[in-house]
Amino acid sequence: MTPARLLRRLPAYAINGITVAIGIGLIQLLFAALAGPLAAQLASGGAVCTSLADVPNTARRTWQRVLAAALLSVAASAVVALLRPYPIALGTGIAGIAFVATMALSWGLRAAAVSFAPILSLVFAMALPASLHAGAAQVLWNAAGALAYIAWSVGTAALLQPRYRRLALVATLRATASLFRSRAGVMTAPRDAADSDDSRSMRTWIGDEAALAERLQSARDLLFDAPDTTASRHDTAILLHAIDLRDVLLASRLDLDLLGHDAAGRQLLQRVAHALQQIAEAIDAAADALADGGTTIASAEDRFAGSRCARATAARSARSAGEYGAGAFAPANGVARSPGSPCTCPAS
Numbered sequence: 400m401t402p403a404r405l406l407r408r409l410p411a412y413a414i415n416g417i418t419v420a421i422g423i424g425l426i427q428l429l430f431a432a433l434a435g436p437l438a439a440q441l442a443s444g445g446a447v448c449t450s451l452a453d454v455p456n457t458a459r460r461t462w463q464r465v466l467a468a469a470l471l472s473v474a475a476s477a478v479v480a481l482l483r484p485y486p487i488a489l490g491t492g493i494a495g496i497a498f499v500a501t502m503a504l505s506w507g508l509r510a511a512a513v514s515f516a517p518i519l520s521l522v523f524a525m526a527l528p529a530s531l532h533a534g535a536a537q538v539l540w541n542a543a544g545a546l547a548y549i550a551w552s553v554g555t556a557a558l559l560q561p562r563y564r565r566l567a568l569v570a571t572l573r574a575t576a577s578l579f580r581s582r583a584g585v586m587t588a589p590r591d592a593a594d595s596d597d598s599r600s601m602r603t604w605i606g607d608e609a610a611l612a613e614r615l616q617s618a619r620d621l622l623f624d625a626p627d628t629t630a631s632r633h634d635t636a637i638l639l640h641a642i643d644l645r646d647v648l649l650a651s652r653l654d655l656d657l658l659g660h661d662a663a664g665r666q667l668l669q670r671v672a673h674a675l676q677q678i679a680e681a682i683d684a685a686a687d688a689l690a691d692g693g694t695t696i697a698s699a700e701d702r703f704a705g706s707r708c709a710r711a712t713a714a715r716s717a718r719s720a721g722e723y724g725a726g727a728f729a730p731a732n733g734v735a736r737s738p739g740s741p742c743t744c745p746a747s
Contacts, residue, residue: 407692411455411566414559419450422551426544434540441537442544444523448472449545451512451519453552455563455617457624461556462549468513469545471500472520476541479524480534496521564625565689567618568634572686574611575641579679581607582648583672611645637689641682 426446431439452468453461475496482489496517503514520541527537556563581604588600618638625631 408690410570411563414562414566415453415455418555418559419453422548422555423447423450426547426551429547430540430544438540441540442547444520445469445472445476445541445544446548448516448520448523448541449548450552451516453548453556454512455559455567455621456556457621458553458557458560459624460620462553464513465549465552468516469542469549471503471513471517473538473542473545475517475520476524477538479521480538493521560621560625561630564618564621564631564634565692567614567621568638569686569690571611571614571618571638571641572682572689574607574614575644576679576682576686578604578607578611578645578648579675579682583675583679586668586672586675608649615642615645637685644678644682 423443423446427439427443429439430442449465449469449472452464454464456464478492478496479489482492500514500517503510524537524541581600584600585604615638622631622635622638625634
């Protein structure tokens with residue numbers, strides 16, 4: 400793999416981490432050059448606390464998250480600076496900050512980074528030696544560093560939006576492929592005991608459903624907020640195609656017991672599971688093409704051509720199993736009706 404291709408394959412969280420590290424480093428260098436090492440230390444502390452909320456997201460949501468983290472961290476620093484001469488009052492203030500930070504978690508795990516910002520700010524403020532205690536100046540330098548990082552965060556978020564959208568779409572396609580593979584695993588796992596491979600395959604399938612739901616939400620947040628351009632319409636069309644695949648797979652029934660456990664039933668299950676594996680491989684190929692860049696909706700549809708052939712294979716298997724009950728092959732019939740142009744592969 401060439402270095403350029405390796406860079407294109409970097410996930411969104413790695414790109415975000417690199418920009419965060421560069422931003423904090425530049426802020427420290429800037430304040431060290433302008434106001435000296437102590438100011439640089441205090442300003443970088445405010446930037447670090449604010450950076451906790453900087454994750455791959457839309458520019459608007461990034462602004463809201465980092466602003467909230469900055470306000471909470473500066474407030475925590477101000478409480479320590481004001482109450483440091485009064486130990487009992489300082490203890491009460493710390494308890495209040497911890498309570499507010501904990502209550503922020505009521506918004507869910509996505510608020511965890513924001514809620515931890517004031518706690519980290521407390522640690523930084525209380526770790527400052529008494530000889531270096533700067534009072535109001537300490538709070539002002541923290542606020543200056545936080546403001547500088549807000550500007551950096553919003554700017555880089557806006558600059559990286561196209562790449563974040565593409566990577567969110569790639570992650571969604573890979574999660575979709577994993578869901579197809581886990582469904583195939585459920586279909587072929589032995590179903591004799593509660594602790595058998597069937598139980599493990601079912602847990603894997605449920606976990607893949609939850610993972611795909613999270614990936615879809617992230618992709619929707621990024622893609623649906625994009626300006627109306629040809630590239631964004633291409634990416635949105637691919638996302639909707641993946642949602643259609645997920646919906647028909649999850650809406651289908653999986654009445655595998657209707658097939659029984661004889662040789663014919665197991666053979667039919669193997670055929671449909673193989674078709675689902677082919678669909679997963681085609682989706683992974685589309686994800687690889689998108690990750691490498693320059694892929695349009697037309698070439699992505701070419702990548703899905705193999706999945707159409709696989710859907711046709713699954714449908715033929717389903718239609719050949721009438722005596723075993725149509726319900727067992729509803730997944731194959733549903734996937735076979737998913738969007739896409741007709742399959743042109745030769746009949747088996």
